[in-house]
Amino acid sequence: MGIEEKIRKFLEEKNEYLPDSIIKEIAQKIEENGLEKKMNKLVELAIEEYNESIVDPHEACGIVAAQSIGEPGTQMTMRTFHYAGVAEINVTLGLPRLIEIVDARSEPSTPMMNVYLEGMYKVNKEKAKEIANKIEITRLIDVADVEAEISNMRVAVIPDKKAMERKGIKISEVIEALNKVSKVEIKEEGDKIFVVPEEESYRELRRIHEEVKSIKIKGLDGVKRAIIRREGDEYVIYTEGSNFEKVFEIEGVDKTRTTTNDIHAIYRVLGVEAARNAIINEAYSTLxxxxxxxxxxxxxxxxxxxTSDGTIRPIGRQGVSGEKGSVIARAAFEITVDHLLRASRRGEVDELKGVAENIIVGQPIRLGTGSVELAIDIKKMSEVKK
Incomplete structure (x- = not known):
């Protein structure tokens, strides 16, 4: 009989309960550390700890949670901080970040990613730099001077060889990007590349000049900067801006550890369970x-x-708080008159089951985890007794 089976049998004899995940973890630790002889004592301690951690019946855990997060929240700062050790990246922390999380904002004010690498890419700085160059967006203006020659009615592109070498860009990639510009002819003359519009007009020249400057050569949309940092025995890339969907397509990126502070992007790519974990991690680390x-x-x-309905809903009148079944509770929360008018038009009935509505009408409140209502049919009970 394996250790896991022995633990289950012991629990059965004791008439106690432990979740599967805890049973498996205890069995693993006992096996790793050779503690088979002390198994019963360890399981008894686990039962004791587990029972102490369970919420007491009728505990108002929602109110306790709101107070426990809200009260420390009053001591949080309102500033945007520099990311620890990376002066170039700004990241929103403190109260503004906590508000972003619970409001389920579609995009954080300072999106960023922590891109972990695998294989040789995580130990070789040059290889890590290759990935950073693939992630960080590079526009033509970053690696070349772009000038409008009004006298010749053309746009001159003068590549900066040092910048191109630093970004790992070849001249062929620049020409390939320029070929995407519509209604122009591309000419190479020595070190310069000329973009000649089909229509000779100042207005068209100005349009092409702006388009050429901002044309993307490589990188992911939305990622303004990628910085390599050494952490322990590996290199990690921190980005200003996020493109979680596309970063996984790059060879050498560790898909199991790479994260972003954009919760909606995690939801789209990895699903609702991952989004739930992201909300927990982001809120906890912010505090x-x-x-x-x-x-x-x-x-x-x-x-x-x-995340209870499989999507990400904000805590607020547009989400969880606005979805209360009680008319009085919704009216008490915000936009009172509108809620009351809408409810009266629809002929809604308030069951008075929640906290706010019972306080408003002066009734004792029904409150607490695990509280249930039992309706007993007296006739059927008497039949059973007979």
Whole structure:
């Protein structure tokens, strides 16, 4: 009999319960450390700890979670910080970031990615630089001077060889990018490339000049900068801007560890469970960075509510709070008159099951985790007794 089976049998004898994940973890640790003789004692300790961690019946865990996150939130700063150790990247932290997370904003104000590498790319700086160049967007203006020659009615592109070498760009890639410009002819003369519009007009020349300057040569849309940092024995790329969908297509990127602070991008690429984990990690790390210790279970409850229907819903009148079944609770939250008028037109009935509506009408509130209502049919009960 394996250790896992022995633990399950022991729990059965004791008439106790532990979740599968905990049973598997205990079995693994016992096996790794050769603690078979102390198995019963370890399981008893695990049962004790697990039972202490469970929410008590009728505990108002929603209110406790709201207070436990909200109160430390009043001590958070409103500034945009520099990312630790990377002066070039700005990232929103503190209260503005926490508000972004719970509001489920479609895009963070300072999107960024932590791109982890695999194989030789994570230990070789030159190889890591190759990936950074593929991620960071490079426009023509970054590697060449672009001038409008009004007298000749053409746009001159003068490549900067040092910048091109630094970015790992060849002249053929520049010409390939220029060929995408419509209604022009491309001519090479020595070190210069000329873009000649088909229509000779100042207006057309100005349009082409602006288009040529901003033309993309390589990189991912949305990623303004990619910075390589050494962490332990590997290189990691930090980006200003995010393109989570496309970064996985680049060879050498570790798909199992690469993350972004864009929760909606995680939801689109990896699904709702990953998005839930991202909400927990982002909110928890935002509070931790400010030196605020909040029990992670409060944040887990918020993340569960936000993702309970398989999508990401904000906490607010456009999301969770606005979806309350009670007319009075919705009216108490915001835009009171509109809610009452809409409800009266529809002929809605308020069941008075929540907290806010019962307080408003002066009734005792029904509150707490695990509280249930039982309706007993007396006639059927008497039949059973007979």
């Amino acid at each position: 931790q960075e400010q030196g605020l210790n909040v029990d992670i279970r409060h944040i887990m409850l918020v993340a569960d509510i936000m």
